[in-house]
Amino acid sequence: xxxxxxxxxxxxxxxxxxxxxxxxxxxxxxxxxxxxxxxxxxxxxxxxxxxxxxxxxxxxxxxxxxxxxxxxxxxxxxxxxxxxxxxxxxxxxxxxxxxxxxxxxxxxxxxxxxxxxxxxxxxxxxxxxxxxxxxxxxxxxxxxxxxxxxxxxxxxxxxxxxxxxxxxxxxxxxxxxxxxxxxxxxxxxxxxxxxxxxxxxxxxxxxxxxxxxxxxxxxxxxxxxxxxxxxxxxxxxxxxxxxxxxxxxxxxxxxxxxxxxx
Numbered sequence: 001x002x003x004x005x006x007x008x009x010x011x012x013x014x015x016x017x018x019x020x021x022x023x024x025x026x027x028x029x030x031x032x033x034x035x036x037x038x039x040x041x042x043x044x045x046x047x048x049x050x051x052x053x054x055x056x057x058x059x060x061x062x063x064x065x066x067x068x069x070x071x072x073x074x075x076x077x078x079x080x081x082x083x084x085x086x087x088x089x090x091x092x093x094x095x096x097x098x099x100x101x102x103x104x105x106x107x108x109x110x111x112x113x114x115x116x117x118x119x120x121x122x123x124x125x126x127x128x129x130x131x132x133x134x135x136x137x138x139x140x141x142x143x144x145x146x147x148x149x150x151x152x153x154x155x156x157x158x159x160x161x162x163x164x165x166x167x168x169x170x171x172x173x174x175x176x177x178x179x180x181x182x183x184x185x186x187x188x189x190x191x192x193x194x195x196x197x198x199x200x201x202x203x204x205x206x207x208x209x210x211x212x213x214x215x216x217x218x219x220x221x222x223x224x225x226x227x228x229x230x231x232x233x234x235x236x237x238x239x240x241x242x243x244x245x246x247x248x249x250x251x252x253x254x255x256x257x258x259x260x261x262x
Contacts, residue, residue: 005042023060032065035084048096049077053084053109061090068095068121070139076103083109083127090115097122101140114151132169144179148197162252164201166194176256178218179248180211188261190219210235210242214249219262229253 003021004010010022013030020034023042031049034040038052041060046052048065058064065080067073078097081104088094092113097103101122107113108127117131120139125131130148138157143149147161150169161167161177168184168191177183182192193215198208213235217228229250236246253260 029065048080050080050082050096052082053086055084056082056086056088058088059090062088063093064088066093066095068098068139070098070121072100073098073121078103078121080105080107082107085109086111086113088113089117092117092119094119095121098139108145120157126163146197146201148194150184156258159258160252160256163248164194164197166197173261175259175261176252177261178256179252180245181215181261183261190215190261204241206239206241207245210239210245213239214246218260225253225260225262 002016002018005022005024007024008022008026010028011030014028015033017034017036019036021039023040025042026040026044029047032046033051035052035054037055040058043060044058044062046064050065076099078099080094080096086107095105097105098121105119105121105123107125110128111125112130114131114133116133117135119125119137122140123137124142126143126145128146129143132149132151134152135149136154138155140158141155142160144161144163146164148166150167150171152170153167153173155173159173159176162179164180165177166182167173171184171188172186173188180193181190182194183190193211195208198211214232217223217231232246233250236243
């Protein structure tokens with residue numbers, strides 16, 4: 001049987017798996033769905049058309065599925081999807097999407113989201129990310145797999161951060177951050193590539209060498225962006241073991257809309 005504390009207010013229309021735990025004084029709205037094994041702490045408010053997957057740990061004092069902080073929003077049935085095995089610490093705010101921009105905010109699987117993080121409307125946070133305390137994502141931000149964001153960092157609306165990138169403490173991110181890069185500051189600057197993180201994830205020496213060379217082409221050889229793109233594409237022939245990493249970088253550079261941090 002679902003373990004719901006006597007002081008929690010759960011709308012009878014909400015869909016909670018039998019193994020879900022709900023703490024004291026938590027409110028859950030009528031359109032909420034929560035998957036097996038998820039625990040929800042005390043004093044949370046989960047509302048809107050919010051779907052939460054399996055085995056998430058939601059700590060006290062979170063606001064999940066509230067209406068977006070967008071003046072254009074007029075009560076439309078937008079959504080929030082949260083995947084599986086996420087840890088969501090205290091005082092986080094995850095908002096619904098807005099119409100005309102997809103209307104969906106998405107958080108993937110296996111993310112470690114620390115206290116006071118804000119995920120605004122229509123953001124997409126993929127998998128295995130780490131968001132330190134007071135990370136603030138404006139609307140439409142996209143964080144790819146394995147991104148790490150330092151505490152007290154703000155990310156501008158529509159910014160994309162590529163896979164395996166790391167953003168340092170108290171940074172202002174106003175441009176797209178290519179995969180694998182290590183950035184910080186205000187104004188933002190690229191400091192190197194995320195070698196420590198890549199080694200922890202089992203990157204081979206050949207793959208690391210390709211990432212190092214991509215960093216050099218983008219930031220150390222005074223090339224134009226178009227020249228750097230062309231030379232990066234050639235790396236797939238020179239280092240076939242790193243074809244996946246090269247493809248990831250070339251696709252990101254081709255789709256960047258705010259200009260890359262450079």
